[in-house]
Amino acid sequence: MASGNGGFRTSIDPEKHNHEEKVRGQPMTPIERQIALKAALEIDPGVSGFSFRAFQAYLVTLVVCCCSSDSGVDGTVMGGINGMLQYQHYFDMSGVGAKTS
Numbered sequence: 025m026a027s028g029n030g031g032f033r034t035s036i037d038p039e040k041h042n043h044e045e046k047v048r049g050q051p052m053t054p055i056e057r058q059i060a061l062k063a064a065l066e067i068d069p070g071v072s073g074f075s076f077r078a079f080q081a082y083l084v085t086l087v088v089c090c091c092s093s094d095s096g097v098d099g100t101v102m103g104g105i106n107g108m109l110q111y112q113h114y115f116d117m118s119g120v121g122a123k124t125s
Contacts, residue, residue: 052060071077105111112118 071081
């Protein structure tokens with residue numbers, strides 16, 4: 025039977041049940057992946073979507089997304105500010121270039 029090894033067959037095709045040996049490293053078919061997923065979910069159904077652990081995971085994901093989008097906003101804003109004449113005069117800079125960014 026297939027195991028959770030990145031979507032590759034190990035030795036037996038679960039659909040045929042005749043214990044036919046398969047070549048190691050040969051990719052699983054979509055049907056074989058569905059069978060393997062169903063077998064894995066019967067053993068361990070996972071975390072409930074409304075449990076405390078799930079809400080912790082949602083919160084961590086939200087913080088990571090906000091932090092990653094914030095770095096893009098900072099870069100865009102600073103790129104625009106570097107071109108402003110008032111900013112260049114205040115910091116005694118001349119023109120936009122590598123020195124201002």
